[in-house]
Each structure stands twice: as C-alpha cells, then as structure tokens.
Amino acid sequence: GLAAVLRHAPAFAEGARRGLTSALSPLLALGFYFRPLNFEIVQFHARLIQATPLSTYAGYFDDLLxxxxxxxxxxxxxxxSYILVGERDTVAPVSQSRRLHKIWPGSYLQVLPESGHMPPLDAPGAVSTAIVRLVEEFRGEVSA
Structure with missing residues (x-):
C-alpha cells in the first residue's frame, strides 16, 4: 500500500502527492460541497490537505482499512453524542451514520440537508449548535 511506496520511493510518493493536491480545490468543490459556499473555504480545505504529511495519510489509510x-x-x-452527517456525503454516507446511531444508545443523529463530507466547513452553525448542546448536556450530568 501507501506505506510501502513511502518506504521504497519517498521522493516519488511526495512528488505524486504534490501533483495530485495542486489541482485539489476544484475537485473538492465538485465532490465534497453541495451548497453555495465561498470558494475561499474550499481553498482552505485544500491547503489543509496539502499541508498534511504523506506519512500521516499512510498511517490513516492503514487504520481505516x-x-x-x-x-x-x-x-x-x-x-x-451527536452524529452529524451531510445528506450528500459520499465518503461517510448517511447509511453508515444510521448504522452507527443504531449501536450507539443515547446518540442523536442529525442529517444536514445539502451538506457534504465537511459539515464543519459547509454547515458550521449546525456543528456549533451540536457542540453547545453536548457541553450543556455534560454540564447537567456533572452538576447533578
């Protein structure tokens, strides 16, 4: 896999990463975001991906499998917990979140309309609200 390429051909792997990520913004805009969004946010997302070392991806992909x-x-x-999922997420689809919700008693599932794989960037209000609710719920348990 990716870890083997990194070990045996690190310069090639890094060059491929740079080449692939240089055209990332338009691909992200087409495949991950489905509601009107400032393109600067998409470019920010692309810069985050570009700044991530290839070794991080290698470890992540191995764990993901x-x-x-x-x-x-x-x-x-x-x-x-709150499980937030974009209605149009193609990476971690709604069906996967519904399955997780079934095995997670007490979880709250919210499907975000017209959201893709990055709710913190394309639906920040919903994410912030979920965090506030979770903190308030936790505070209630601690003080009880």
Whole structure:
C-alpha cells in the first residue's frame, strides 16, 4: 500500500502527492460541497490537505482499512453524542451514520440537508449548535 511506496520511493510518493493536491480545490468543490459556499473555504480545505504529511495519510489509510466503530459499541454506549452527517456525503454516507446511531444508545443523529463530507466547513452553525448542546448536556450530568 501507501506505506510501502513511502518506504521504497519517498521522493516519488511526495512528488505524486504534490501533483495530485495542486489541482485539489476544484475537485473538492465538485465532490465534497453541495451548497453555495465561498470558494475561499474550499481553498482552505485544500491547503489543509496539502499541508498534511504523506506519512500521516499512510498511517490513516492503514487504520481505516481495519477500524470499525461497531467494535466500540460497548464503550460508545456510555458516551453522550451527536452524529452529524451531510445528506450528500459520499465518503461517510448517511447509511453508515444510521448504522452507527443504531449501536450507539443515547446518540442523536442529525442529517444536514445539502451538506457534504465537511459539515464543519459547509454547515458550521449546525456543528456549533451540536457542540453547545453536548457541553450543556455534560454540564447537567456533572452538576447533578
């Protein structure tokens, strides 16, 4: 996989990363965002991806292949949560979030209309509201 390419041909891997990410903004705009959005936000997202070292992606992709939230159901059941998913997310689709919601008792699922894979960038109000609600819920439990 990617880790092997990094080990055996690091210069090639880094050159490929730079080449692929140089055209990232238009691809992100087409594939990840579905509501009207300032293109500067898309460019910000692209810069974040471009600044991430290739070794980070290698570790992430390896973990992604073996990781399952379903394995953590017992632990998750004790943690209050909000699951926010973009209605048009093609990376982590609504069906995956519904499945997680089923195994996570006490979780709240909110599907964000016309949102894609990056709700913090394309639906920041909904994300902020969920965080505030979660903090308020936690404060209530602590003071009770």
């Amino acid at each position: 073996e990781h399952s939230e379903l394995d953590a159901a017992g632990v998750l059941s004790r943690i209050p």
